Amino acid sequence: MLPPELSRSATALAAAIRSGHVRARDAADHFLARIARHDGAVHAFLHLDPVQVRADADAIDARIARGDRTGALLGVPVAIKDNLCTRGLPTTCASQILVGYTPPYDAHVIERIKAAGGVILGKTNLDEFAMGASTENSSFGASRNPHDLKRVPGGSSGGSAAAVAAGFAPLALGSDTGGSVRQPAALCGIVGHRPTYGAVSRYGLIAFASSLDQVGPMALNVEDCTLLMDVIAGHDERDSTSRAGAFDGVGARRDGALTGLRIGVPAEYHSDGVDAEVRAAVQRVEQLAVAAGARLVPLALPLTEYAIPTYYLVVTSEASSNLARFDGVRYGPRDEAGDLAGMYGATRRRFGDEVKRRIMLGTYALSSGYYDAYYKKALQVRQRIGEEFAKAFEQCDLVLGPTTPTPAFPLGEKSDDPVQMYLCDVFTAPAPLAGLPALSIPCGRSKSGLPIGVQLQGPSGADARLLAVARALERALALDLSPLESPRGA
Amino acid sequence: MELEPVIGLEVHCQLATRSKLFCRCVADFGGTPNSRICPVCTAQPGALPVLNEQALALALNAGLALHCTIRDQIKFDRKNYYYPDLPKGYQISQFDEPLCEWGELEFELEKGGTKVAKIRRIHMEEDAGKALHPDGANVSLVDLNRAGVPLVEIVGMPDLCSPAEASAYLQTLRRTLRFAGVSECDMEKGSLRCDANISVRPKGQEKLGTKVEVKNINSFKNVERALMFEIARQSEMVARGEPIVQETRSFRDTEGSTIAMRKKEDAHDYRYFPDPDLPLFDVGRNRIEQARAALPEGFVAKRRRYQASWGLTDYDTRVLTEEPATALFFESVVAAGLSPKSAANWIQGEVLAFLGETKGSTKSDISELKITATELHALVQMEERGELSHQAAKKVLRRMLETGVDAQNSAVALDLLQIRDSGALAATIDEVISTETKVVADYRGGKETALNALLGRAMRATKGKGDPNLIRELLLQKLGKPGS
Numbered sequence: 001m002l003p004p005e006l007s008r009s010a011t012a013l014a015a016a017i018r019s020g021h022v023r024a025r026d027a028a029d030h031f032l033a034r035i036a037r038h039d040g041a042v043h044a045f046l047h048l049d050p051v052q053v054r055a056d057a058d059a060i061d062a063r064i065a066r067g068d069r070t071g072a073l074l075g076v077p078v079a080i081k082d083n084l085c086t087r088g089l090p091t092t093c094a095s096q097i098l099v100g101y102t103p104p105y106d107a108h109v110i111e112r113i114k115a116a117g118g119v120i121l122g123k124t125n126l127d128e129f130a131m132g133a134s135t136e137n138s139s140f141g142a143s144r145n146p147h148d149l150k151r152v153p154g155g156s157s158g159g160s161a162a163a164v165a166a167g168f169a170p171l172a173l174g175s176d177t178g179g180s181v182r183q184p185a186a187l188c189g190i191v192g193h194r195p196t197y198g199a200v201s202r203y204g205l206i207a208f209a210s211s212l213d214q215v216g217p218m219a220l221n222v223e224d225c226t227l228l229m230d231v232i233a234g235h236d237e238r239d240s241t242s243r244a245g246a247f248d249g250v251g252a253r254r255d256g257a258l259t260g261l262r263i264g265v266p267a268e269y270h271s272d273g274v275d276a277e278v279r280a281a282v283q284r285v286e287q288l289a290v291a292a293g294a295r296l297v298p299l300a301l302p303l304t305e306y307a308i309p310t311y312y313l314v315v316t317s318e319a320s321s322n323l324a325r326f327d328g329v330r331y332g333p334r335d336e337a338g339d340l341a342g343m344y345g346a347t348r349r350r351f352g353d354e355v356k357r358r359i360m361l362g363t364y365a366l367s368s369g370y371y372d373a374y375y376k377k378a379l380q381v382r383q384r385i386g387e388e389f390a391k392a393f394e395q396c397d398l399v400l401g402p403t404t405p406t407p408a409f410p411l412g413e414k415s416d417d418p419v420q421m422y423l424c425d426v427f428t429a430p431a432p433l434a435g436l437p438a439l440s441i442p443c444g445r446s447k448s449g450l451p452i453g454v455q456l457q458g459p460s461g462a463d464a465r466l467l468a469v470a471r472a473l474e475r476a477l478a479l480d481l482s483p484l485e486s487p488r489g490a
Numbered sequence: 491m492e493l494e495p496v497i498g499l500e501v502h503c504q505l506a507t508r509s510k511l512f513c514r515c516v517a518d519f520g521g522t523p524n525s526r527i528c529p530v531c532t533a534q535p536g537a538l539p540v541l542n543e544q545a546l547a548l549a550l551n552a553g554l555a556l557h558c559t560i561r562d563q564i565k566f567d568r569k570n571y572y573y574p575d576l577p578k579g580y581q582i583s584q585f586d587e588p589l590c591e592w593g594e595l596e597f598e599l600e601k602g603g604t605k606v607a608k609i610r611r612i613h614m615e616e617d618a619g620k621a622l623h624p625d626g627a628n629v630s631l632v633d634l635n636r637a638g639v640p641l642v643e644i645v646g647m648p649d650l651c652s653p654a655e656a657s658a659y660l661q662t663l664r665r666t667l668r669f670a671g672v673s674e675c676d677m678e679k680g681s682l683r684c685d686a687n688i689s690v691r692p693k694g695q696e697k698l699g700t701k702v703e704v705k706n707i708n709s710f711k712n713v714e715r716a717l718m719f720e721i722a723r724q725s726e727m728v729a730r731g732e733p734i735v736q737e738t739r740s741f742r743d744t745e746g747s748t749i750a751m752r753k754k755e756d757a758h759d760y761r762y763f764p765d766p767d768l769p770l771f772d773v774g775r776n777r778i779e780q781a782r783a784a785l786p787e788g789f790v791a792k793r794r795r796y797q798a799s800w801g802l803t804d805y806d807t808r809v810l811t812e813e814p815a816t817a818l819f820f821e822s823v824v825a826a827g828l829s830p831k832s833a834a835n836w837i838q839g840e841v842l843a844f845l846g847e848t849k850g851s852t853k854s855d856i857s858e859l860k861i862t863a864t865e866l867h868a869l870v871q872m873e874e875r876g877e878l879s880h881q882a883a884k885k886v887l888r889r890m891l892e893t894g895v896d897a898q899n900s901a902v903a904l905d906l907l908q909i910r911d912s913g914a915l916a917a918t919i920d921e922v923i924s925t926e927t928k929v930v931a932d933y934r935g936g937k938e939t940a941l942n943a944l945l946g947r948a949m950r951a952t953k954g955k956g957d958p959n960l961i962r963e964l965l966l967q968k969l970g971k972p973g974s
């Protein structure tokens with residue numbers, strides 16, 4: 001078993017492996033043992049190949065033995081959301097329509113992690129095609145929140161969040177379309193960063209809504225999150241929406257980020273719809289920031305209430321087109337039914353209810369005669385939301401507020417009510433619509449011990465600054481950020 | 491009631507790029523099925539498109555060659571529909587903001603004179619794959635080699651009034667695009683495909699009749715056949731008082747007829763929307779102006795130049811500008827030093843004839859020639875220096891074209907170099923004089939033409955290689971003036 005100081009810090013673990021104090025194989029064995037012991041209860045992983053993981057770790061140890069100690073993630077295991085393509089490893093998006101599919105290529109972020117010496121630990125659970133906020137839409141069964149196994153871990157990157165919180169993996173990748181990294185991070189008590197749109201290549205990320213999807217790092221603390229962000233960020237010519245310009249990893253680690261910082265506090269984020277304990281925890285962060293030299297700037301973001309309807313028109317429209325390729329012709333399972341139309345229908349019946357619902361909504365929104373009223377209108381509102389943020393960032397450096405309206409909710413509570421589930425994204429959907437970076441860090445717990453997250457949103461390209469501020473806040477909050485010894489509430 | 495047809499063509503051309511529109515797979519015709527594919531063009535989950543800027547450059551050339559207005563920022567849209575040969579379930583195309591708009595094409599009319607037809611728009615899009623339905627088998631097969639190949643669709647206005655005009659328009663469009671380097675425009679290989687929109691209306695009426703779209707016209711000849719069939723079909727319907735239904739019909743080669751494919755009500759709702767994977771792309775005024783400056787010279791300009799600067803006949807210039815490769819070869823032969831007139835004669839007379847015979851068709855592909863412009867020039871110089879007779883030079887060229895061996899070596903191999911050594915010729919001449927006593931006597935008796943007979947005998951004796959001027963000179967030396 002790894003000592004506590006290494007099991008709660010990927011940065012320390014990488015240093016220990018690099019210096020030869022710990023073997024990559026020991027690290028792999030540590031996390032594999034924890035998964036073997038506890039993932040039956042948590043169900044964070046969909047695909048795990050311990051033999052391959054150990055072989056990959058051994059290969060890193062062999063490299064180190066030859067004197068090659070390069071790579072920021074040397075020997076560190078990383079859990080991967082199962083909507084990122086991994087060559088030779090099943091990639092299913094938690095959907096029956098991709099059962100048995102093994103991609104012929106690695107996503108850009110997977111290439112980067114491998115090049116940095118990281119070990120791909122396994123593929124984590126998600127809501128089918130990342131459509132959901134609880135992992136209950138996974139066709140392989142929901143994941144559980146390690147802080148309370150009767151509750152959801154959030155979603156859609158719930159498997160990755162649960163894996164990190166439960167100490168199954170020191171680092172994980174998620175993807176965030178309307179909050180899918182930040183919301184489960186908040187509900188599981190970890191750090192989750194949604195980069196500026198285009199900061200991380202989407203090549204190999206199975207598309208849900210292309211204009212909003214971003215791959216994001218998830219970790220126990222901000223330092224580790226920055227470590228992974230530094231590895232995956234940067235231009236990729238295979239993604240036409242990839243931004244030029246590198247991530248400022250040095251800036252992200254610079255001290256003194258709170259001095260003179262102007263923190264925007266929108267009135268809309270403190271409504272009655274937000275749980276009282278969540279509000280109190282966020283207010284405490286505001287007070288700590290002020291004590292450390294920051295200034296609060298009251299803001300109005302009146303378009304916040306339009307973010308959810310706008311978001312759901314844009315994502316369903318794009319999804320209806322993005323998911324057309326799953327037709328049983330070239331890969332994945334095929335269900336024959338006499339003729340071509342029958343085969344399409346039978347095969348695509350494999351989609352779960354939420355996926356079908358969104359495909360139908362999106363098909364409708366793009367239909368001739370409805371396009372102007374729905375899709376086009378949504379694009380106009382989206383534009384306005386971006387402008388509203390741009391104006392806000394003339395007055396402040398970043399915007400602070402709750403990540404989610406409530407802590408983790410019980411399994412089954414919202415699964416029959418899509419609209420209630422959609423409202424989980426109320427604070428996380430605006431940033432993606434505007435292409436902005438945002439992250440969530442733990443900021444306390446409810447009386448019943450459930451984690452609460454606080455969200456920072458910044459102007460486009462301000463990823464490094466957000467991480468630097470998050471690190472300073474994390475220090476001021478002084479919470480215990482260790483992974484759980486074992487899952488609770490079984 | 492006299493009816494007139496109204497015709498507009500929609501032409502798809504494959505851009506002559508090395509690779510596909512959004513990935514780096516080879517874009518050539520054919521290949522073992524599914525050998526030219528990758529994650530992007532097979533629509534693997536997570537794969538993303540990246541624009542091939544060479545395709546943009548060629549589409550730009552199409553727009554410039556057809557005098558279009560060019561957008562300096564382009565947008566790609568998704569056209570959504572399901573078919574097994576369409577890997578993503580949508581085709582990346584351009585919907586409401588095509589790269590080029592409002593151009594025109596001038597073409598010659600059969601009865602003389604020219605006509606200008608308007609081009610409505612030119613947009614870029616990717617091709618689909620190919621679905622095959624093997625006879626007797628209860629399966630379909632999909633070949634994705636063609637999926638993602640770059641195309642331009644050139645939509646003409648309904649400005650054409652007869653099948654002959656449509657044919658002339660299409661031929662001229664093809665030649666224009668070939669000279670601009672945009673496309674091979676080979677209908678057999680599918681790099682040029684033509685759909686026709688056609689309606690009929692009473693002569694003099696402004697309002698257009700109900701249009702029918704004819705697809706699957708697979709050759710130039712069939713453009714006219716399909717249109718003639720449709721005009722007859724629609725005219726008969728009008729005569730019978732039946733309404734014409736707006737529909738898409740398919741041309742059937744064997745019958746020369748068209749059959750209904752789908753009615754307007756069955757038309758897809760393609761749910762076009764901007765492709766979020768491809769942000770607006772800046773073409774830039776600079777790129778457009780550079781392309782305009784570098785646009786290859788068109789065949790009309792070449793014809794004008796060949797006639798004005800080089801004094802070639804209208805007929806010559808047409809032959810030489812039939813194909814871009816022919817014009818290019820002709821111009822490089824001139825650049826090598828041959829006079830334009832002589833170059834034109836050699837290329838028309840010998841080179842094109844050779845290609846026509848060996849390929850068994852008039853469709854000569856001069857780019858496959860085994861000789862260079864410099865080698866053709868070298869041959870002509872040998873004739874000019876008297877080393878080859880004109881007849882021998884033709885034979886030598888034929889061998890050069892067949893083998894690729896240069897002029898000097900071909901001439902030696904054929905033993906056709908002229909004998910210009912008076913010592914070697916003197917013996918032959920002595921022998922002719924001693925054997926042809928009667929002809930010699932005629933000559934000496936004053937019959938001047940007898941000298942030509944002797945010259946002919948001497949040429950035959952040298953198997954045609956003797957330099958006729960030299961032989962004549964030597965005969966005169968030996969025999970003196972006639973009658974002397």
Ligand SMILES: [Zn+2]
Pocket residue numbers: 510513514515526527528529530531532638
């Ligand atoms: Zn390809």
